[in-house]
Amino acid sequence: MKTMPIDQSQALMILASEPRPQFKDREGRQPAIDRGTGAHVHLVDVMFAFNGRAEVIAVKVPEPGLGKGLKVGLSVVFTGLVASAWENEINGKDRHGVSVRADAITVKAGA
Template sequence: MKTMPIDQSQALVILASEPRPRFKDRDGREPAIDRTTGAHLHQVDVMFAFNGRAEVITVNVPEPGLGKGLKVGMPVAFTGLVASAWENEINGKDRHGISVRGDAVTAKAGA
């Protein structure tokens, strides 16, 4: 799977939700596991503002990469932030999208 790094140096990134576990199934029974680290994955929603536009995106982060004391509304920074294209066939329909992953998320220094 090809990945593209995301430069956040000129962006404002604000935590929009508390980190929550990610699951493979809709019923929330099977935790999603990070292929790189083997750790449980968590999802973090952030407002990503750049060039006068803002989007809320969901970023997947392995559990050990979740910074301490993260609170909604605080500026955050990611290490190893990348975007990856994906596609699947689900119930006979082709689905595709972009997944965003970070190695870690922490409160932004000086915030």
């Protein structure tokens, strides 16, 4: 899977949700595991504003990368933020999208 780095230098990112565990199954019994670190994966929703437009995106972050003091409404910055295109066939239908992940998330200095 190809990944592309995301430039955050001109963007404003505000934490829109508390980090929450990601699960492999719909029932929430099997935690998602980061392939690189073996750690549990968490999802964080972030308002990503750039060029006068804003969207809320979900970012996957391994548990050790969750910074201290993360609170909804604070400005945040990511380390190793990348986007990856994916596609699957689910129930006979082709599905595709973009997954966003980071190595870490921290409160932006001075926020």
